[in-house]
Amino acid sequence: MRTQQKEWQSVAESGTVLAMTRHVDESPLQTRVKGDPLATPPGVRSAAWVNELGRQRRDGPSQRSAGRAAGKCWRPATLAVHAGTQDDVLTGAVGTPIYQTSTFILDDDQYRAVADGYARDRFIYTRYGNPSQWAVQEKLAALEGAESAIVFSSGMAAISTSVLSVLDKGAHVIASNELYGGTYNLFHHELPSLGFSVSFVDPRDPQTIEQSIGPSTMLIYVETMTNPLLKVVDIPAIGEIAARHRLRLIVDATFTTPLAMRVLDHGAHVVVHSCTKYLNGHSDLVAGVAMGARKYIDQIWPRLLALGGCLDPHACFLLERGLKTLPLRMSAHARGAQAIAEFLLTQPKVHVVHYPGLPNHPDHALANRLFNTMGGMVTFAVDTDAAALRLLDRLQVMRQATSLGGVETLVSLPFNTSHATYTADQRARLGIPPGCVRLSVGIEDPQDLIADLTQALSALDR
Amino acid sequence: MRNGISTAGLSEFAYEVRQQPEQARAGYGVTVEWLSGTRAQARTLPMILGDQSLNRDFRWLIDEPRQLGGSNHSPNPQEYLLSAFGSCLMVAYLVGASVLGIQLSLLEIDVRSELDLAGFLATDPDAPVQVKQISYTIRVAGDATPEQFETLRRAAQAHSPNAMSLANGVTVEGTVMTC
Numbered sequence: 001m002r003t004q005q006k007e008w009q010s011v012a013e014s015g016t017v018l019a020m021t022r023h024v025d026e027s028p029l030q031t032r033v034k035g036d037p038l039a040t041p042p043g044v045r046s047a048a049w050v051n052e053l054g055r056q057r058r059d060g061p062s063q064r065s066a067g068r069a070a071g072k073c074w075r076p077a078t079l080a081v082h083a084g085t086q087d088d089v090l091t092g093a094v095g096t097p098i099y100q101t102s103t104f105i106l107d108d109d110q111y112r113a114v115a116d117g118y119a120r121d122r123f124i125y126t127r128y129g130n131p132s133q134w135a136v137q138e139k140l141a142a143l144e145g146a147e148s149a150i151v152f153s154s155g156m157a158a159i160s161t162s163v164l165s166v167l168d169k170g171a172h173v174i175a176s177n178e179l180y181g182g183t184y185n186l187f188h189h190e191l192p193s194l195g196f197s198v199s200f201v202d203p204r205d206p207q208t209i210e211q212s213i214g215p216s217t218m219l220i221y222v223e224t225m226t227n228p229l230l231k232v233v234d235i236p237a238i239g240e241i242a243a244r245h246r247l248r249l250i251v252d253a254t255f256t257t258p259l260a261m262r263v264l265d266h267g268a269h270v271v272v273h274s275c276t277k278y279l280n281g282h283s284d285l286v287a288g289v290a291m292g293a294r295k296y297i298d299q300i301w302p303r304l305l306a307l308g309g310c311l312d313p314h315a316c317f318l319l320e321r322g323l324k325t326l327p328l329r330m331s332a333h334a335r336g337a338q339a340i341a342e343f344l345l346t347q348p349k350v351h352v353v354h355y356p357g358l359p360n361h362p363d364h365a366l367a368n369r370l371f372n373t374m375g376g377m378v379t380f381a382v383d384t385d386a387a388a389l390r391l392l393d394r395l396q397v398m399r400q401a402t403s404l405g406g407v408e409t410l411v412s413l414p415f416n417t418s419h420a421t422y423t424a425d426q427r428a429r430l431g432i433p434p435g436c437v438r439l440s441v442g443i444e445d446p447q448d449l450i451a452d453l454t455q456a457l458s459a460l461d462r
Numbered sequence: 463m464r465n466g467i468s469t470a471g472l473s474e475f476a477y478e479v480r481q482q483p484e485q486a487r488a489g490y491g492v493t494v495e496w497l498s499g500t501r502a503q504a505r506t507l508p509m510i511l512g513d514q515s516l517n518r519d520f521r522w523l524i525d526e527p528r529q530l531g532g533s534n535h536s537p538n539p540q541e542y543l544l545s546a547f548g549s550c551l552m553v554a555y556l557v558g559a560s561v562l563g564i565q566l567s568l569l570e571i572d573v574r575s576e577l578d579l580a581g582f583l584a585t586d587p588d589a590p591v592q593v594k595q596i597s598y599t600i601r602v603a604g605d606a607t608p609e610q611f612e613t614l615r616r617a618a619q620a621h622s623p624n625a626m627s628l629a630n631g632v633t634v635e636g637t638v639m640t641c
Contacts, residue, residue, distance in 0.1 A: 042473035044464075045563035049617060053473030053561065117468025170519025195519075215508050216517045246515035295478070298471075 033109060035129075036061040039121030041112055057294050059147035061121045061129065062138050076143060076259055077327040084138025085320065086131065096135040098317045102126045120301050127305060132313035136320040137289070140279070143326070144258040144271060146291035150304055151316060155254065155274025156182050157309025158288030162270050163191075163221065164307070165300040166248045171196050171218040176203035176233070178226040178430065181418050183252065187221070203233045210241050219248050224263065225255040228379045228414045228438040229431055230354045232363035232370065239267015248296075254278070254405075259330050260371040269296050277405030278376075280322040281329050285315045329407065332443035333376025336409075339446035340439065340453065344380045349387075349457050352433060354379040376442070377404065382435040385415045387460055391437065394456040397448055404440035409449055412438050467560040485512035494524070500532035501525045540577060540593065543628075547596060548573040550624035555600065558614045558621070566604035573598045596628060 033039075042055035065086050074083070086096045104110070104123040113122040123129060137149040152158040163186070167173070175187050177200040187198045199212045203222040220242050222233050235251060242249035251268040253261065257278045263271045273279055275287035288309075290300055304310060311319075334357070341355035356367035357374035367374060382388050392400045398409040402417050412418070414436050419427055424434065441449065463469075479486040491507035502525075506518030524539055526532030537545070548571040559566050575596045580589035602611050619625045 042469045044469050044561060047561050049621065050472050050476050050557065050561060053469060053476060055470050055473040056477040057474040115464045116470050117463045118470035168517040168519070171517040216519065218515065218517050243513070246510060246513055248514065295474075 033122070034104060034107070035063075035110075035113070035122035037064055038062075039118055041116055041118070044116055055118070057298075059141070059294055060138070061134060061148075063131065063134060074142075079142045080139070080326050081324050083142035084135045084140075085324075086135050096132060096317065096320060098313055099131045100313050101130070120298065126313065127308065127310040130313050130316070132316035132320075133311060136316045136323065139320060139323050140258075140273075140275075140289050141291055143323070144264065144291045145262045146264055146271070146293070146297075148294040148297035149289055149291040150297055150300055151275070151311040151319070152288040152290070152304070153309045153311050153315075154286045155252075155272070155276055155288035156186065157307070158272045158274075158290045159183055159250075159252065160186055160190075161303045161307050161309055162250055162272055162290040162300050163219065164194075165303040166219050166250070166270075166296075167196055168218060169195060170216055172214055172216040173198045173219045173221060174209055174212050174217060175200055175221040176223055176226070177201055178203065178229075178231070179221075179223065180227055180252065180254075181421075183221075183223075203238070204231060206234065206237045206241060209238060210245075213241075213245050213247070217245070217247060219250060221250045221252075223252040223255065224261060225356070225375070225377070227255070227418060228354075228377075228436060230255075230356055230361075230377055230379055232356055232366045234366060235261070235263050235268065235370065236266040239263075242267055242269075255377060256371060256375055257326065257330060257373075259327060260373045260375060264292060266370075269293070270300070275319055276403065278330065278333070279326060279405075280319050281326065281405055281407060282318075282322050283403060283406035283408065283410075285318045285322075287311050287315055287319050329443055330373055330375070333405075333441055334373045336443065336446040336449060337374065337376045337378050337439075337441040340441055340449055341378050341380075343450045343453065344378070347457055349382055349460055351381045351383070351435070376440060378439040378441055380437055380439070381433040382437065382457075382460065384435050385413065388413050388415075388435045388437050390460060391456050394459045395452055396455070397444060397452040398439070404438075406440065407443045409442035409444060410440040414438060464563070465556050465560045465566050467556055469560050472557065472561070482512070487512060497523075499525075500530070501535060540575065543593075544573040544575055544596070547622075547624050547628060548598060551598065551600075551618055551622045554618035554622040554625075555602075555614060558617045559604065559606070562606070562610065562614065564604050564606040564610065564614070566602060568601065568603035570601040571598055572601070 038058055039061060040055055042053040047053045063086055087094050088097045103125050106124065110122045110124050113119045119128055123131065133151050137151055141147065141149040152161065173187065173191065173196060175198055179187065191198055201208045201212050209220065220238060222238060224233055224235060225231065239249055248269045249267055250270045250272060251263045252272050253263050254274045254277050270290055270292040272290050273288065275289050276285065280287060290297065337355060338357045341353050341358050344350045344353045355361060355374065355378045356363055356371065358364065361367065382391055392411055392413065395411060398411045401410045402412050404410060414432050415427060419432060489510035492504045493507060494502050494504045496502050501523065503521055503523055505521040509516040509518050523536035524542060525534060525536040526538050527534045552569060552571055555569065573596060575593045577593050578589045580586040581591035600615055
């Protein structure tokens with residue numbers, strides 16, 4: 001402890017603010033590191049060949065706070081509050097400071113990190129890494145059970161950067177045919193321009209996925225749950241196919257969150273989320289994350305540098321703050337969604353209700369097997385798109401807006417939002433009926449939401 | 463990064479291979495297709511590296527000089543052999559230099575060989591079919607002494623898969639599939 005106090009005193013006297021942290025190991029060498037104290041140089045000049053180098057891959061990067069060491073056995077609610085969060089050692093302020101800086105004062109250690117190829121483990125420039133990013137990355141990785149994470153400026157930045165990092169020239173991708181529209185646009189319009197080919201297949205048909213694999217196939221890309229019909233995808237089955245054919249599997253788990261399912265345990269190499277949705281949960285920022293083994297995330301990092309989609313430190317603060325209540329919020333979302341889905345089932349003006357927590361959902365058994373929580377998304381249909389529009393206009397609590405996963409209930413219609421580029425026939429072929437309404441159930445009292453729906457549905461008669 | 467090589471990444475890979483030897487297994491392949499005369503096109507097959515299949519979307523042409531019955535449109539097989547030797551040696555030299563902390567500013571390798579075509583033509587039963595010898599010269603500049611550069615040369619040759627394959631010889635097997 002004396003060593004650390006001396007260090008802080010020296011910092012104060014010099015007037016130089018360093019990113020000081022509470023280190024588990026307080027050796028003098030480690031307390032000077034501006035970055036990950038356990039990330040060591042490989043030992044250049046002291047080795048004659050590669051086998052004599054001394055650096056091993058570690059999880060992180062992390063500032064290795066005291067909380068990190070204790071976090072291995074924590075449950076999600078505790079991880080959400082404490083994992084990654086760094087109290088400020090200079091002032092004692094509780095919670096991670098916002099390191100609103102673009103750049104960091106450099107010394108020999110950081111120059112060496114650049115020369116020896118471990119710059120991801122040091123603070124150099126905020127696109128490379130920033131303590132605010134590291135804190136929230138560590139929290140996200142702890143929740144997901146991942147070795148490493150990178151936050152991005154949007155979910156699409158996370159997806160595009162991750163996908164491009166695993167594809168070699170001329171590669172073929174097998175992707176779900178019910179992708180989120182933004183991802184579909186990337187795969188359908190952008191990847192072919194870059195020389196990649198994509199086959200869109202039913203993500204719930206493992207046989208077709210396997211039959212689509214060719215010599216140049218490198219990647220399978222699916223989502224845990226489809227939008228807007230909330231069909232459940234059997235990730236373990238696809239993970240097994242990917243492993244057998246030596247393919248990479250990237251899974252977008254935005255709809256389910258790490259609390260419902262840790263897809264990395266089921267064969268996914270990289271999991272991506274739009275943090276804009278449930279993970280942040282307050283509809284007040286745009287962010288994304290890619291997580292997985294350090295080996296894979298280290299391959300994504302250089303593409304982050306090249307493509308540029310890093311997350312601003314202030315947004316990191318907001319995301320970290322939002323994540324602290326993720327388990328609480330997801331419980332409330334699921335409770336409300338279940339109540340609303342059961343209510344909608346009883347309504348004569350409602351034709352169909354999709355919610356994986358309902359026993360009559362076609363994937364209810366699969367969802368029960370894979371998910372710890374059924375989430376907050378509910379899809380249902382009234383007579384026509386016109387009736388659905390009237391319903392939305394009459395809702396008073398629920399907000400008519402795209403996006404999902406916020407504390408407030410959001411309602412949108414696939415026909416004029418996510419699937420607006422499709423014709424009615426194409427939507428019907430996808431199984432999206434006329435009058436389809438998608439609810440992102442918030443954390444309000446379910447009785448108030450049901451009352452809102454009741455009055456809006458009753459107005460459809462007039 | 464020094465010489466564009468991540469020594470940290472090399473070290474991590476070495477440790478990974480110690481724990482999971484299968485991650486070091488690399489499988490390669492090319493298909494060589496006859497175009498006309500002595501002209502051929504080679505294209506890479508997917509490469510297996512550990513638990514991953516890598517797409518290798520590359521093609522190149524091979525030909526012989528006119529004096530040997532070709533159209534002289536592309537390098538010939540011996541030149542590809544020498545370039546495969548030299549480029550593999552170069553990777554090993556770069557890796558070795560980076561491990562030793564040597565910053566290079568110039569690195570060129572001349573590779574030469576000689577062949578007695580009487581072996582191919584079988585006009586002289588004493589003439590060897592294979593190339594007689596491969597010799598190379600490394601032209602290098604950087605922050606190391608001549609002795610260090612020479613030590614590095616020996617280490618690079620000893621660790622270069624292509625150099626060692628040629629130096630030690632490998633078993634060659636073949637079959638015919640009638641189409």
